[in-house]
Amino acid sequence: MNNTVTKRSKLLRLAMWLLLIGAALAPVWLIYEWYDFAKSMPDRGWNFQVYRIIGLVVANLIFSAILATMAILFLWVRLAKSLPDLQGWHLQKPESEFRASDAIDGYSFNDYLAQEDRVFQELDAYINGPWASHSPGDYSRYHQDSVCNPATIADRNWNRSHVLRAANPIGGVLLIHGLSDSPYSLRTLGQRLHAEGYTVVWLRVPGHGTSPSALAKVVWQDWTAAVQVAMQGLRAELPKECPLILGGYSNGGALSIHYTLCSLEDSSLPKVDAIVLFSPMIGINPMARITRVYHTVALVSRNKKAQWSNISAEVDPYKFSSWPMNANVQAWAMTKTVEKKLATLEKSGRMAEMPPVLAMQSMVDSTVVVPKLITVLFDRLKSESSELFLFDIDRVDRLSNLFNLSFEKKIFPKLKRTDLPYTLSVLRNSNPESRQVLVQTRDGESWEEQTTDMYWPESIVSLSHIAVPIPSDDRIYGTSEATADTGLSLGSLTLRGEPSALLLSSSLFVRCRHNPFYRFMEDRVVGWLSQTIREQTGTRNQKMQV
Known part of the structure; x- marks a missing residue:
């Protein structure tokens, strides 16, 4: 100091x-x-x-x-x-990281990717240099021989941006991951969309995929600037008639809505034709606002650990385990900005210009405020093609006395309207005696039911914020059978002991990490996109004929 x-x-x-x-x-x-x-x-x-x-x-x-x-x-x-002692990755970060000020005239997505190359070269220098002595053992993403090494555990390093081009694209999709996350979280969805004929871009949002220290220094304007660069790059890849789609998970959902609103204000930005959201961060706990004083606390206490709410072993190859206070501050600022922009668009009578939105959301979510998704976003939408799809908990009778149902008081009253400006669908138990699920869709005052052959697994009672976009057969976050060959079963850890005995969050052992209904959800997303794009194309053709 x-x-x-x-x-x-x-x-x-x-x-x-x-x-x-x-x-x-x-x-x-x-x-x-x-x-x-x-x-x-x-x-x-x-x-x-x-x-x-x-x-x-x-x-x-x-x-x-x-x-x-x-x-x-x-x-x-x-x-x-x-808190445990800070390690090199909590204190150092690649200095070549993208900043909003880098996006000057002429800066392209290819420039972004080249800059990202330099970022990961610097990261490798840290890993092979000063951090080498900080990561003994088999479980550290910063150890080259570790089972957690993100460069070797999958087909590629999914901490990095990636592009899959379609030979004859039917559209373009930009996928944006969540806070502390990486492009890996939307890997499976993107691969399916590419197989359907879309050109897909996975964006690594600045401050992510490298070291937690990078997330401790980034500001939300860096994120929004990177999204604009990526969207302009995607637009340049596609024929003019191809639609553009945004897919966002968690904070990526907020970034998707933010970009869409900015594109309605700025005609130079490519327009969005449809938005798909997973556990979108439209509202978060107001307590996040208080953490803005962390700089002062750290300065007064002369303790750098005061800038962190959690310091854990970095065992997850594609998601930071440690959590800097700055992440809360930037997420709060991001969500408030989106909320204000939506309110402004509604006040000006322009909500009809918002493209259709499909959101996949667990009713139980400890990261985002689910009622805010309804009141801040969906209740304002005008497109009848928009849909809110909610995953209920497993309400089988024999577990009924174990559930905390306080979430119902906050969510259910928001859904009582019979004139909802969007489609509401809920996946829930077919009856209290069975774990089989069905899908109910709201049509005015009545519900239409779609039976399925899906069941809640014995070991899962609800989805979680982080589970929604991850399939059960994921090789890192899936079931024990799916992760058997990787040696890293983050979706089914079974270590037992006192929580204080490990440098790991207890949520790693309790929180659901994968979605047992993922394939059903993925099919619904693909079907919704096909129908929505087809409807919009027809509407545009009618306007051109007139």
């Missing part, structure tokens, strides 16, 4: 100690004034004393708020000190 930062840290610490002392003395001062007021009532003017007491009450409330804030900061620092 340099001298300037050290002096600033000491001054902030002194200021906070003075505020803490003031906050502690404020109640004593107020009690004394009340006592003095009671003694001197006959001798001194009422107005003077009353105003003085009111002033002291206000001052006491202010100092009490400061005291509470100080207590929170103290606990924050204590929690940070209890």
Whole structure:
């Protein structure tokens, strides 16, 4: 820590100690004034004393708020000190990473890919150099011989952007992954869409796929700029008549909506014909806003770990296990920006210009606020082709007393409208005695049912935020049978012990990592895209004839 930062840290610490002392003395001062007021009532003017007491009450409330804030900061620092030590990948990052300022006139997606090459060359230099001694053992994505090595566990390094071109494309799809994630999360969907005839681009969003430190430094404007570059690159790959489709998972969903709204404001940006979302981050926990002060906490405490909410062993080859506070800050800013843009578009009476949207969402999601997806986005849409598809929990009777059903109070009232401006579909149990599922689709006040031959697996009671876009036969996040040949079963870990014994989050052992209904969902996505694009093409042809 340099001298300037050290002096600033000491001054902030002194200021906070003075505020803490003031906050502690404020109640004593107020009690004394009340006592003095009671003694001197006959001798001194009422107005003077009353105003003085009111002033002291206000001052006491202010100092009490400061005291509470100080207590929170103290606990924050204590929690940070209890975290494991930071490693090289928490402190260093490739310096060639894309920034929004790089996207000057003439900058293309090919330039982005070339810049990404330099980023991964720098990453390799860290892995083979200063980080080599930081990652002993078989389970580290930063160890060349590890089973977690992202460059060897799959057919390619899916932490990187990738392009699959169709010989005679029927459209173009840009797939955008989620926060702390990588293009791998939408790998299977993209491969299916390419087989259907689409040219597919998987974008590695800046700050991802390299080291957690990169996510600790990135800003959301870097993400949106990269999406614009990728969309312009995809448009250049395709014939003019080919439709453009955005597919976004989690934070990639927010980025997809953001780009679409920007394209309605800026005619130079390629227009979007359809959007497919998976667990979209349209709303997140408001507590994420509080983490904006992490810089101050780290500076005052002189502890860099205060910039992290979680430090874990990096065992996942395609998703960071450690979580920097900056990720919360940027995600909050991203979602609020999208929310404001949607409100502005609605106020101007232009929501009909939004392309059709299909969203796949688990009713139970600890990452995003599901009701926000309904009220902020879907309730505003005008396209009858839009669809919200919800995955309910496994409501088989013998497990009914084990479920936390609090989510129902927040979601179900939002779905009671009989005049929904979109199609609502829900995958749920066919009856309380069976794990077999059916799909119910809302049509006014009635529901249409589609029977299926699918069942909830014995070991899964609900999907999760991260499970939706991952198939059960995924070689890393799938079932134990699917991951048997890789040696890395992140979808079916069975280690037992005290949670504190491992540098791994307990959610890694509990949270569902794959979707048992993925193939059904994938077919529905492909079918929806085909129908939506066909309808839009017909509408455009009719307008041209007129």
